[in-house]
Amino acid sequence: MSAPSGDIGVWWLGAAAEDASTLGRLCAHLTLAFGMPARLLHGRDRPADAFDPRRGQHSSTRILGWLAAACPPRIGKLLAVTDVDLFIPILTFVYGEAQLGGRAAVVSTARLQDGRGPTRSPLFLSRLLKEAVHELGHTFSLLHCGQEGCVMSRSVNLTEVDAKGETLCDDCRACLKQGGPEKAEEHERP
Amino acid sequence: MSDLSRRTRILVVDDEEIVRESLSGWLQKDGYTLAVAPDGPAALAEARRAPWSILLVDLKMPGMDGLTVLEEVKKLQPEAAVVIMTAYATIDTAVTAMKNGAYDYLVKPFDPEELSHLIRRIVESQALLRENVLLRKVLRRDYRFRDLLSKSPAMQAVFDLAKTAARSPSTILILGESGTGKELLARAIHAESLRSREPFVPVSCAALTETLLESELFGYEKGAFTGAGARRQGKFEAADRGSLFLDEIGDISPKLQMDLLRVLEERRFFRVGGNEPLHVDVRILAATNRDLKKAVAEGQFREDLFYRLNVIPITLPPLRERKEDIPLLAQHFIERLDAELQRKVEGLTAEAMEILMRHQWPGNIRELRNTLERAIVVASGHLIQAKDLGLALAAATEPGAAGGERSRLLSLSEVEREHVARVLKATGGNVSQAARVLGIDRVTLYAKMKKYDIRRPEDQSAENEETATR
Numbered sequence: 001m002s003a004p005s006g007d008i009g010v011w012w013l014g015a016a017a018e019d020a021s022t023l024g025r026l027c028a029h030l031t032l033a034f035g036m037p038a039r040l041l042h043g044r045d046r047p048a049d050a051f052d053p054r055r056g057q058h059s060s061t062r063i064l065g066w067l068a069a070a071c072p073p074r075i076g077k078l079l080a081v082t083d084v085d086l087f088i089p090i091l092t093f094v095y096g097e098a099q100l101g102g103r104a105a106v107v108s109t110a111r112l113q114d115g116r117g118p119t120r121s122p123l124f125l126s127r128l129l130k131e132a133v134h135e136l137g138h139t140f141s142l143l144h145c146g147q148e149g150c151v152m153s154r155s156v157n158l159t160e161v162d163a164k165g166e167t168l169c170d171d172c173r174a175c176l177k178q179g180g181p182e183k184a185e186e187h188e189r190p
Numbered sequence: 191m192s193d194l195s196r197r198t199r200i201l202v203v204d205d206e207e208i209v210r211e212s213l214s215g216w217l218q219k220d221g222y223t224l225a226v227a228p229d230g231p232a233a234l235a236e237a238r239r240a241p242w243s244i245l246l247v248d249l250k251m252p253g254m255d256g257l258t259v260l261e262e263v264k265k266l267q268p269e270a271a272v273v274i275m276t277a278y279a280t281i282d283t284a285v286t287a288m289k290n291g292a293y294d295y296l297v298k299p300f301d302p303e304e305l306s307h308l309i310r311r312i313v314e315s316q317a318l319l320r321e322n323v324l325l326r327k328v329l330r331r332d333y334r335f336r337d338l339l340s341k342s343p344a345m346q347a348v349f350d351l352a353k354t355a356a357r358s359p360s361t362i363l364i365l366g367e368s369g370t371g372k373e374l375l376a377r378a379i380h381a382e383s384l385r386s387r388e389p390f391v392p393v394s395c396a397a398l399t400e401t402l403l404e405s406e407l408f409g410y411e412k413g414a415f416t417g418a419g420a421r422r423q424g425k426f427e428a429a430d431r432g433s434l435f436l437d438e439i440g441d442i443s444p445k446l447q448m449d450l451l452r453v454l455e456e457r458r459f460f461r462v463g464g465n466e467p468l469h470v471d472v473r474i475l476a477a478t479n480r481d482l483k484k485a486v487a488e489g490q491f492r493e494d495l496f497y498r499l500n501v502i503p504i505t506l507p508p509l510r511e512r513k514e515d516i517p518l519l520a521q522h523f524i525e526r527l528d529a530e531l532q533r534k535v536e537g538l539t540a541e542a543m544e545i546l547m548r549h550q551w552p553g554n555i556r557e558l559r560n561t562l563e564r565a566i567v568v569a570s571g572h573l574i575q576a577k578d579l580g581l582a583l584a585a586a587t588e589p590g591a592a593g594g595e596r597s598r599l600l601s602l603s604e605v606e607r608e609h610v611a612r613v614l615k616a617t618g619g620n621v622s623q624a625a626r627v628l629g630i631d632r633v634t635l636y637a638k639m640k641k642y643d644i645r646r647p648e649d650q651s652a653e654n655e656e657t658a659t660r
Binding site for chain 2: 061087088089090091092093102138143144146154157158185
C-alpha cells in the first residue's frame with residue numbers, strides 16, 4: 001500500500017468480498033467531505049485477535065489498535081470498512097469507532113442494512129457514507145454536534161442515522177478548517 | 191458540542207480498565223468532561239476533590255462495592271446522579287440501589303440507545319435544577335439585607351438588629367410610618383432566617399373586613415358560610431414552616447385580636463366552620479404604622495396580644511430622618527424605573543435634587559418612588575428637572591403654606607375630592623392612615639374613593655415596596 005502524505009486511506013476489512021463500486025463512491029464522498037484525497041487501499045491482512053467468541057462480535061477497539069499499527073506512514077487517516085458486527089466492552093454494539101484526534105477509524109455495515117437483501121440500496125449507501133464521515137470526523141478531533149442534521153450528531157439507532165445528513169454543518173466544517181485543536185483540547189480528560 | 195455538555199462532569203468508577211476506557215472514550219465524544227476511578231476509595235477521593243454531575247459506578251468491585259460508594263457519594267454530593275452498573279442483573283440489587291438514592295441502574299453491556307438517553311435525561315434534569323436554584327436566588331436577591339440601600343447609621347443599626355433577630359424563632363414587630371419599607375424588611379428577615387426555603391406569606395390586615403380577614407387567615411370549611419363552596423386553606427396553613435407577615439396589625443378588630451392571641455399562645459387554630467384543631471409551625475412577623483402602646487392605653491388594642499407581638503420590636507426611621515439616603519435611593523429608582531418605563535432619563539438636575547432633599551416625605555420611600563416615576567414619565571430630557579417632580583407646586587398648596595390662591599371657587603364635593611386624593615397621596619396610598627387623618631372609617635373612605643374615582647397610588651404590595659431594593 002502506498003499513498004501520498006495526508007491522504008485518507010479506505011481499507012476493506014470485511015469477511016465478504018470487497019465491493020469496489022460502493023467503496024469507490026465512499027472515497028469520492030470522503031474526498032468532498034474532508035477536502036483531501038481519499039483512496040482505496042488494498043491489503044489482505046486482518047486483525048487476528050479482534051473476534052470475541054463469547055460475544056460473537058468483533059472488538060472495534062482492537063481493530064483500531066491494529067489499524068494504527070498497520071497504517072502506512074504516508075496515510076493521514078485510515079478508515080476501515082467491515083461487514084462484521086462491532087462492539088466495545090461496555091456496549092452491546094457500535095456502528096463504528098474512531099481514535100479522537102488520531103489516525104484510525106472503523107465502521108461496520110452489519111447493522112446498516114435496510115432489510116431488503118442486497119447491500120447496494122441507496123439507503124444503505126447513505127448510511128455508510130454518514131457513519132464513515134462521522135467516524136473519520138472524530139479523527140479530525142470533531143466531537144458530537146448538537147446541530148440538527150449534522151453528520152457529527154450522535155446516532156444510536158437507525159432512525160437517528162437516517163435523520164441526519166451526509167455532510168458536516170457549518171460549525172463543524174469551520175472546526176475542521178481550524179484543525180479542530182481547540183475542540184480537542186477542551187475535551188482532554190482531566 | 192454545547193455548553194451544557196462541557197459543564198457536565200462524569201466520573202466512571204469500575205475496577206476493569208477496559209470498561210473504564212471504553213465507557214469514558216464513548217462519552218468523551220459527546221464533549222463531557224470525564225475522569226475515571228479504579229475503585230471505591232479513589233472515587234470518593236475524586237468526590238472530595240471536585241463536584242461531579244454523574245457517577246457511573248460498578249456494583250461489584252473488590253474492597254468497596256458500588257452500593258457503599260453510592261451511599262458515601264450521596265453524603266458528599268447529594269445532587270450528583272449516581273448510576274449503578276452491573277453485569278449481574280437482579281431485582282433486589284436494583285431495588286436496593288434505587289432505595290439508596292441511585293438515579294438509575296444499568297446492566298452491562300448497555301444498549302447504546304439506553305445509555306445515551308439516560309445521560310441526556312440526567313443532563314437535562316440537572317440543567318433544570320440549576321435553573322431553579324438560579325431563579326430562587328434571583329427571587330431572594332431583592333430581599334436580602336445587602337440589597338437594602340442605606341448609608342444612614344440609623345438604618346445600619348436597624349439592619350444589624352434585624353439580622354440578629356432573623357436567626358431567632360421569636361416574633362418580630364416592625365414599626366414605622368407608611369412607606370418606610372416594613373414589608374421589605376420582613377422579607378429580608380425571612381430570607382436571612384432558618385425558614386428561608388419555606389414560604390413567606392404576607393397578609394394586609396387593613397385591606398379586608400373582619401369576616402374576610404378571618405377566613406383569609408384561618409381558611410374555611412365547605413358550607414361555613416354562603417359562598418363557601420369548597421374547603422379553603424388559610425394563610426396560616428399556607429405559611430406552615432415559614433413566616434406569616436401580618437401587615438397593619440394595629441388595624442385588626444377586637445375579635446380577630448382575640449383569635450390571633452389564641453393562635454400565638456396555643457399554636458393551633460380552627461378553620462372557619464371547622465371543629466378540628468389545626469397545628470402549624472409559623473413564625474409571625476407583624477408590622478404597623480400605629481403607635482400600639484398608645485392604642486393599648488386607649489383600649490383599642492389588647493395588651494396581652496401587644497406583648498405577644500412585641501418580642502423583638504424594630505423601628506424603621508422615616509425618610510426625613512435619613513435624608514442622606516435620598517440621593518442613593520433616587521439614583522436607584524431612576525435606573526430601575528427608567529428601564530421599566532423604557533425612557534432615557536439618567537439622573538436629576540442639582541435643583542431637582544435640592545427639592546428632593548428639602549421635601550419632608552410623609553409617604554416616605556414609597557412616595558419618593560412614585561414621585562420619581564411621575565417625573566420620569568413627564569421628563570423631556572436626560573435629566574429630571576425640578577418642574578418634573580411636581581413637588582414645588584404641592585408644597586405651595588400645603589395648608590398653611592403661602593399662596594394656594596384659586597382662580598375659581600370650588601364646590602364642596604370638588605374640595606372633598608381634592609382633599610381625599612391629597613391625603614391618600616400623602617399617606618402613600620395607605621387607606622387606614624388616610625382614614626384616620628380624615629377622621630372617617632375605612633369603609634366610608636372606600637366609598638368616597640369610589641364616588642370620586644380616586645385610585646390609590648399603587649397598593650402596599652411588596653412589588654411596590656421594592657422601593658429600597660437594588
